[in-house]
Amino acid sequence: PALVGWPSSELTPRGRLLVVASHPERFADSVVTEIVGYSDENGDSPFWDAIGRNFFDLNYAAAERLCGLKSRTFLAELMPHYPIYVPLLPDEAQEAMGQVHPRAQITFDILMREGFETDHYIDIFDGGPTLHARVSGIRSIAQSRVVPVKIGEMVKGVGRQYLVSNAQLQDYRAVMLELDYAPGKPVTLDLAAAEALGVGEGASVRLVAV
Template sequence: MLVLRPVAPDDLPELQRLARESLVGVTSLPDDRQHLLDKILDSCASFAASVQAPGPENYFLVLHDRERGQLRGCSEILAMAGFSAPFYSLRNRPFVSNSRELNVQHGVPTLSLCQDLSNHSLLRGFHIDPDLVGTPLAELLSRARLLFIAAHAQRFADTSITEIVGYSSEDGQSPFWDALGKHFFDLPYAEAERLCGLQNRNFLADLMPQYPIYIPMLPQAAQDCIGQVHPQGREAFEILLREGFEANHYVDLFDGGPTLYARHSNIRSIGQSRVANACPGQHSGRGRAWLASNERLAGYRAILVHLDEAPGDLVNLDADAFQALELQPGDPVRLVAL
């Protein structure tokens, strides 16, 4: 059984393996030992902190295969983007000009550097082993973050955003970056993403243009990248679309990938999850799949279960589920249908 749980210091070697295998553009998972160790320790401190309002806390979760002693994926929640350092993105909106003499009004799409997306919670760092892509375990890895938010709402904003990795070629080239960012940073796309993962985004404000960029002046290949999803990022994208997230007017400033946004009250795993008390019982294993999590903080656990009947005030779980979720009879369990 695979269990989603908070990261621990002993996970560092396995986390390094995941970082080496992760998609270029997942800036929150750089292949750097010291940075990953710092992220682990920061996450441990976040889970241990007494928090009544969202701040700089980062909750790092890993998908643990207990039988093989391996990590099969990871995902994160930053409680509030822009709290400790500016959170930059590109606003994609038209610039409208008027000519009274010619009686002409014309709108030209532009990209502008902005910090509009600060003060939202940020879902990031989604990575899963290739053989689990398209399976219910990918849903567990992504959506169990939302069950955690539901259980600890005071630690997060009322809204969440996520940046989806945009298009790049198999050799790591981004037409969007080559047409825009490369002129200001003089760095390859992969190196720019790596630097962003190793430090905050303040250097972006120093080097990126401060005036609107007219999209029609970019090469067509770069224009075609705006709002597009990398094939390996489609799993994360589609899961969150089904949850109720929507694309907005913002794109990533490195590869032009889309940003998704949702109010927590409109997110399926938050609004439709239910809490029941756990009771020992058995199931056929052929029932409907559900995501199940305990309601703890540092001891948070989430798994995939199959239930023969929908839970009410009580839910029957077998011994393996009790052990994986670290429950005692009568403990609360949060559930949402897959």
């Protein structure tokens, strides 16, 4: 998705949620997301070193690259399916379980505010937390609205911030805009905002206050 207006760390998680809101038939009633777990400044993951590296002659960075080329499922299916006893793991690996990588902390905080919760599962690669939520209870989905577009002058300094998406499946776009929007009425976008979203007069957008 093309996301402009705010840092991608803020826009991307919320923008993805509006995709779910616009195309519910493509998603289950509940959704799950994995958050990147702890790794040190050298890119080494103590959790991976304690478990995954015993089954693959790869360091954590190489395993992540391989997952990017294939999929995380590819390696996960080759991992052992029997229980792993946590007390037998090195202290560093135990301490890493459920920890969030600093680069992923913003995403984690956003999703928790959106209504996601942690559960009893962690990522088999780096021990990062797994979050889950019922789609109907996710804030940006439940509170978003589909409204028609009116092209005009956007009033500056009197509105609030909204995440606005074109709700399309192909060429999906989302932007963060300051809007003077009144529920039940069309949303006024100037030409620059409309072009960024790829919409015109009379089209519909999905928006939610942030």
